[in-house]
Amino acid sequence: MLKIKDARVVVTCPGRNFVTLRIETADGLYGLGDATLNGRELAVVSYLADHVIPCLIGRDAHQIEDIWQYLYKGAYWRRGPVTMSAIAAVDMALWDIKAKAANMPLYQLLGGACRTGVMVYGHANGQTVEETVDEALKYQALGYKAVRLQSGVPGLPSTYGVSGDKMFYEPADGALPTENVWSTAKYMRTVPKLFEAARLALGDDVHLLHDVHHRLTPIEAGHLGKSLEPYRPFWLEDATPAENQEAFRLIRQHTTTPLAVGEVFNTIWDCKDLIQNQLIDYIRATVVHAGGITHLRRIANLADLYQVRTGCHGATDLSPVTMAAALHFDLSIPNFGVQEYMRHTAETDAVFPHAYSFKDGYLHPGDAPGLGVDLDEGLAAKYPYSRAFLPVNRLEDGTMYNW
Ligand SMILES: O=C(O)C(=O)C[C@H](O)[C@H](O)CO
Ligand SMILES: [Mg+2]
Structure with missing residues (x-):
């Protein structure tokens, strides 16, 4: 068993905003997952910090499929970009941990x-x-x-x-x-x-x-x-x-x-x-x-x-x-x-x-x-979140349009 001891969300803006989940196991392994949802970042931060992380602590990091099903089916409210970005971050971090535990690059x-x-x-x-x-x-x-x-x-x-x-x-x-x-x-x-x-x-x-x-x-x-x-x-x-x-x-x-x-x-x-x-x-x-x-x-x-x-x-x-x-x-x-x-x-x-x-x-x-990517938290802390939006698109007569 690879017991999940701790997890936290890191928000950083080195030129643009990124939301990263870091999951740590009791034996000192850690994994990273991306949870960035452009222009709606803080919604996923809250979803993870307030609603997902408390349910992760103590679980076996090896049980990737079961944890996926637990977060997807267990929430009752399925699908949608906020939910699925949060689940994705957990999933990436757990694959990172599993591959590190196996001492292999994930593709292997x-x-x-x-x-x-x-x-x-x-x-x-x-x-x-x-x-x-x-x-x-x-x-x-x-x-x-x-x-x-x-x-x-x-x-x-x-x-x-x-x-x-x-x-x-x-x-x-x-x-x-x-x-x-x-x-x-x-x-x-x-x-x-x-x-x-x-x-x-x-x-x-x-x-x-x-x-x-x-x-x-x-x-x-x-x-x-x-x-x-x-x-x-x-x-x-x-x-x-x-x-x-x-x-x-x-x-x-x-x-x-x-x-x-x-x-x-x-x-x-x-x-x-x-x-x-x-x-x-x-x-x-x-x-x-x-x-x-x-x-x-x-x-x-x-x-x-x-x-x-x-x-x-x-x-x-x-x-x-x-x-x-x-x-x-x-x-x-x-x-x-x-x-x-x-x-x-x-x-x-x-x-x-x-x-x-x-x-x-x-x-x-x-x-x-693992995934072969790390997070320099000291450097990340130097770039605080800065609100930014995708543009919108209007027709020449002002009608709101798709993009
Ligand atoms: O990369 C693309 O194909 C895009 O369309 C970029 C998207 O508009 C962008 O990633 C939205 O956040
Ligand atoms: Mg595109």
């Missing part, structure tokens, strides 16, 4: 490596098509095999996904939500031009991706997917909001562009119908927001039956703890597709020293026991 416990490295995609973004293509070329020069393209839209003052700082794009940019303006017509004219220019400049061997951020209707998404087909996109992400999953059937009827969805999904129940009806090609559910490694493996297993591959969310609001967990998961599953990789800043990396590393377009989790 999960069945061993299925590949030599994890293909990642970087974010190329610019105010114009030309600037975005230039950024994409820089990623290609760094060895990236896959690049996401997001360009500013002519006639719109600002666009989510397009930042001033190219390498360290930060989604939560204001102490109150900033407001972006959206025009589907203007956007739809820009994206095919972007893909045409990028394919020409980067050649055939680089995978090109695009994130719609849930902003199109199904028929608009079908049209966009069709217009991108000549440039062979790797995927079109979040083409339409996924609450109504039938919407994806309509998109499918109009385009063979592969579809990716799921960064806001929290459980297998959000993924089930899309996977079973083969309405998507990539599932983007991620360790931190979908109940941890235990639950994400369940999702990946279901997806594998239908030749749906994974493409885990990996923006900067997912901490290095999640990135490490995702890499062990990615390396060990048969139906891995691609991993998103937005680099963290040097401040963040210093607070979370880690064993994972990038080479020639691939990340590897490294071979340190």
Whole structure:
């Protein structure tokens, strides 16, 4: 038995907010879990500190599945991002402890490596098509095999996904939500031009991706997917909001562009119908927001039956703890597709020293026991929480819209 002696939540803001759970066993092992829910961080802090940690003390850290079921079924109130991020943090920390106890990198416990490295995609973004293509070329020069393209839209003052700082794009940019303006017509004219220019400049061997951020209707998404087909996109992400999953059937009827969805999904129940009806090609559910490694493996297993591959969310609001967990998961599953990789800043990396590393377009989790990521609590304490929100999106006439 590995008795859980103590657990605490650490909130730190080395340039952006992160919530980390640290679980300690009676014999001195400890594990880390990420619980960051961008723009709603303190809700998860309270969920963990007030409602989860008291139930963990004294339990056997080895019983990962049982503790997962206890927190999921036992709460009565199932699912949702706050609950599932809290459960994910516990799950990650327990896998970290188990792998440390086994003196193995986690991917070995999960069945061993299925590949030599994890293909990642970087974010190329610019105010114009030309600037975005230039950024994409820089990623290609760094060895990236896959690049996401997001360009500013002519006639719109600002666009989510397009930042001033190219390498360290930060989604939560204001102490109150900033407001972006959206025009589907203007956007739809820009994206095919972007893909045409990028394919020409980067050649055939680089995978090109695009994130719609849930902003199109199904028929608009079908049209966009069709217009991108000549440039062979790797995927079109979040083409339409996924609450109504039938919407994806309509998109499918109009385009063979592969579809990716799921960064806001929290459980297998959000993924089930899309996977079973083969309405998507990539599932983007991620360790931190979908109940941890235990639950994400369940999702990946279901997806594998239908030749749906994974493409885990990996923006900067997912901490290095999640990135490490995702890499062990990615390396060990048969139906891995691609991993998103937005680099963290040097401040963040210093607070979370880690064993994972990038080479020639691939990340590897490294071979340190456990997740291979640590938390420098002394340094973390120097960066207190600072409220920050994701922006909101309005149409040109002021109507509140999706993003
Ligand atoms: O990385 C992506 O694909 C995103 O869409 C980024 C998200 O908007 C961001 O992580 C939200 O917190
Ligand atoms: Mg996205």
